[in-house]
Every structure is written in C-alpha cells, then in structure tokens.
Amino acid sequence: MEDKNRSLLNIIDLKKSFGDNLVLDGISFSLDTGENKVIIGPSGTGKSTVLNCVNRLVVPDGGEIWLEDTEIISCNNINEIRQEIGYVFQGFGLFHHLTALRNVMLGLIRVKKVPKKEAKEQAIAKLEQVGLLDVLDSYPAQLSGGQKQRVAIARALAMEPKLMLFDEPTSALDPELIGEVLNVMKNLAREGMTMLVVTHEMGFARAVSDEIIFMEKGKIVEKSSPEKMFKQPENPRTREFLFKLDELYGKGGEE
Amino acid sequence: MLEVLTEFMIIDIFVRNFGRFMSGLRFTITLTLVVMFLGTILGVILALGRSYGIKPISWFCTAYIEIIRGTPMLAQLFILYFALPAYGIRLSAVAVAYLGFTLNCAAYQAEYTRVSIESVGADQYKSAYSLGMKRWQTILFIVLPQAVRWSIPAWTNEFIYILKYTSLAYIIGAPDLMTQGKFIASRNYQFFRVYLIAAIIYLIIVLLSTWIIDKIEKKFKIPGFG
Ligand SMILES: Nc1ncnc2c1ncn2[C@@H]1O[C@H](COP(=O)(O)OP(=O)(O)OP(=O)(O)O)[C@@H](O)[C@H]1O
Numbered sequence A: 001m002e003d004k005n006r007s008l009l010n011i012i013d014l015k016k017s018f019g020d021n022l023v024l025d026g027i028s029f030s031l032d033t034g035e036n037k038v039i040i041g042p043s044g045t046g047k048s049t050v051l052n053c054v055n056r057l058v059v060p061d062g063g064e065i066w067l068e069d070t071e072i073i074s075c076n077n078i079n080e081i082r083q084e085i086g087y088v089f090q091g092f093g094l095f096h097h098l099t100a101l102r103n104v105m106l107g108l109i110r111v112k113k114v115p116k117k118e119a120k121e122q123a124i125a126k127l128e129q130v131g132l133l134d135v136l137d138s139y140p141a142q143l144s145g146g147q148k149q150r151v152a153i154a155r156a157l158a159m160e161p162k163l164m165l166f167d168e169p170t171s172a173l174d175p176e177l178i179g180e181v182l183n184v185m186k187n188l189a190r191e192g193m194t195m196l197v198v199t200h201e202m203g204f205a206r207a208v209s210d211e212i213i214f215m216e217k218g219k220i221v222e223k224s225s226p227e228k229m230f231k232q233p234e235n236p237r238t239r240e241f242l243f244k245l246d247e248l249y250g251k252g253g254e255e
Numbered sequence B: 001m002l003e004v005l006t007e008f009m010i011i012d013i014f015v016r017n018f019g020r021f022m023s024g025l026r027f028t029i030t031l032t033l034v035v036m037f038l039g040t041i042l043g044v045i046l047a048l049g050r051s052y053g054i055k056p057i058s059w060f061c062t063a064y065i066e067i068i069r070g071t072p073m074l075a076q077l078f079i080l081y082f083a084l085p086a087y088g089i090r091l092s093a094v095a096v097a098y099l100g101f102t103l104n105c106a107a108y109q110a111e112y113t114r115v116s117i118e119s120v121g122a123d124q125y126k127s128a129y130s131l132g133m134k135r136w137q138t139i140l141f142i143v144l145p146q147a148v149r150w151s152i153p154a155w156t157n158e159f160i161y162i163l164k165y166t167s168l169a170y171i172i173g174a175p176d177l178m179t180q181g182k183f184i185a186s187r188n189y190q191f192f193r194v195y196l197i198a199a200i201i202y203l204i205i206v207l208l209s210t211w212i213i214d215k216i217e218k219k220f221k222i223p224g225f226g
C-alpha cells in the first residue's frame, strides 16, 4: 500500500450501498501526481459512484479518500476540496443560460472570488487551450456535443484543479466528435495533469494511461499497465470484458 | 343609418365620461402592475420554499398554493372583504383588491416557477457543486435565472389574466374600470354600450401589453429557452 502522504489521491477500502444494493465493495487504489488511470467495467458496476464519492457528491458508507493531507469523507471544507477536483461527465452539465465564456467565468467569480476582468482573461485562456476561441459568446444550445464537452473541460480547468475526474466524457457524443474531446484530454495528460478517467475508449487508455483498473460488481478485479492488460490479462473476466469491448468499440490500438 | 347612430352614441358616451373611464383604467392598470410585481416576488419565494425548504416550510408553501388554486378568486375576495371584519380586521375595498389579487396571483406564479425550477436538470447541480458552489449559490445563480426564463410564457398569460380579472374588484366596489362603467351606466341606462366601451378598452390594453411583453421577451431571448 502506498504511503498516503505521497499520493495525490488515495482511496482506501471504499464502500457504498444504495439501500440493499451494494455498489462499492471495498475499492482501493491511489494516484500519484501526474498519473493517469482509466477505470473500465460493465454497466452498473459502480464506476460513476467511485468518482462521485471522490468529490463527495455521493457520501460513502465506509473507507477513506485522501486528497493529499485531507480526508474527503470527513472533512468540513468540502467546497474548498471540490475546487481542487475538476469533474467532467457524460451529460456536460453546462449552464444553459450562460455563454461558453460565462460558463467558464462563473466558478472563478462566485467561488474563487476572482475580479471579473481577471476571470474573463483566465476563462479565455482556458477556452483557447481547448480550441474554442471562436465560440466564446455562443450559448450551450448553439454548440455541438464536442464543443459542449470542451467548454465543460475548460470550466473545470479554470479552477486550477490538482486532479481531473472524467466520467465517460465521450459517451454522449456522435462518433465524429469524440476525437476532438479525446485530443484535449490527451494533451492535458501529456502536460502532466493528474487524471482519473472512466472510459471505454481503449485508444485513449493505451496512449496515455499509466494503469487500467477493471471493476466489476463493486470490486476491482484487476489493475495493471495497459500493455499487460491488453496482452495478458490475468483474470478470465477481464479477458472476456476486453473481448466484448473490442467487438463494441474496435481494437482501439490506433493513436 | 341606425349603425352609424349607434357608433356615434358609443363615441358620445365615451367622450362624455372620458374622465371616469380613464380613472377606472388607471386603477385597473396600477392594480395589475402592482399585483404582478408583488405576486411574482411572493410566488418565487413560495416556489423556493416548496422546492428547497425544510419540511414544515415546504408543507406550508404547498398548502398555501393548493388552497388558493383550489378555491374561486371571488370567494377569496369575499372572505377578505366580508368575513374578516367579523374578526376585527376591516380593510377598504381598495386594500382588499390589492391584497386579494396579490395573494391569488402569488399562488399561480409559485406553481409556474416550481415547474420551471424542476426543469433545470440534475447535471447542472452536479457541475455547480463540483465547482465548489454552495447550494444557495447554485439556486441563485443557476437555477433561478433559468426558471425565470422558462416561466415567461406562463407569466405573460398570468398578466393578461390578472388584467381582465381585476374586473372582479367591482363586486366589492373598488374603483376599477368595471366599477366606473357600472357607475356610468347606472346614470345613463346605456348598459350595453357602456360595457361595450369597457370591453373595447380591455381589449386594447390586452393587445397592447401582449405586444410590449413580446418585444421585451424577444430582446432578452437566449438560444435554448422556449
Ligand atoms: N443515487 C443513486 N440512488 C440509487 N441507486 C444508485 C444511485 N446511483 C447509482 N445507483 C446504482 O448503483 C449502481 C452503480 O451505478 P454506477 O452509476 O456507479 O455504475 P456505472 O459503473 O457508472 O455504470 P454505467 O457504465 O452504466 O455508467 C447501479 O445499480 C445504479 O442503479
């Protein structure tokens, strides 16, 4: 087990039930600064619940989650902790009444209390980073899915988080729009952002992840480097699942 | 020939009683504007109470909204005007008009606002919270601005409805357009023509306000809303 003071994120024996439904049955793993880990697994396995627990949108029943020196489940400054953790998910969650620029500025102004002028400059810089300088004044309804997701990424990045969580960020997108979002994520990973990504885009996992975590029924079945995971998975369940993924999404070996 | 005469008489009646018609109209418009203003604020507060309040507050707001919406406005005006004095609360007809219509309008506004609040999806709360926003910030900066925009069509209907239904004020004798019309007719016995004039005035201000609201709505239109 890693030293909890060395890892950026350390999850220890995480447990969660919804009623009688045991969703997380003792999940443990950690992320060092700059690491990129991908979680895969069948639907309903608890992948989203893990991410939701990390920023305490869902309160776990047991276990510990450490972000550096802070234990998230028991801390009393959750709003400060959440600023350190960017969260991007399938449904984008853009604020419909605000332009792309305003979406990114809102957290800076209301949460970080950054003066408006600076907030605008910072927001523009983040939107530039995700290649969206041309849609600053567009409303979400006027953007494509890929653009929406990139606004969501810029909005999360604007808070200068230490860790980025991605929950199936490309699952709601038309196939031709997936690439632009994955490219932004790959660049982010190469620039050294610490990332925990739930995705079935194996091309992405292969290109940038340090470890793939295979979860099933609330447990981690296997975790290993992408090379090992694809070439010689230990558990027969992993092999079966990866085989199914291949059928659904293709080999994903391309870069 | 007869039609021309009738039209002439209508104009004649209107001109002769211009001051009264205008004072009635002024009262009706002021009443409508004040009722809509206070009713909207109270309505939003009731909707927030119902959607986000702790249980007793939520129950109270729900009960208020359902009772008001479930009883005739006429009965509400009668209770305020005729029944309250029995408990020592004596309000003037004008006060009852302002109070009664505001309390009624608030309940309807609350219901429209609540539906609009609920149309803001869970994803937006999720992203707001994950940015570190507090609950009240999320409600104030994200939910309410959208709820207000979704409510605009219902609000417009309510405005037109209140504009016309303030005419119920004549039953308790508040000096609105209808009451003035009744007063004029009781002196010249031209009931049909006087009420026709009143109806035409209502129609004109309804069309005019619909047009103005429409202009304002277009000016503030945001892609993706309505
Ligand atoms: N808020 C909730 N209340 C009740 N049950 C929930 C809640 N959130 C998730 N669940 C249940 O927990 C289980 C795991 O859900 P979760 O969303 O974490 O799975 P997942 O691995 O992300 O699946 P998918 O690949 O479909 O996104 C599911 O059975 C789901 O129905």
Ligand SMILES: [Mg+2]
Pocket (backbone or CB within 6 Å): A047, A048, A049, A167, A168
């Ligand atoms: Mg999920």
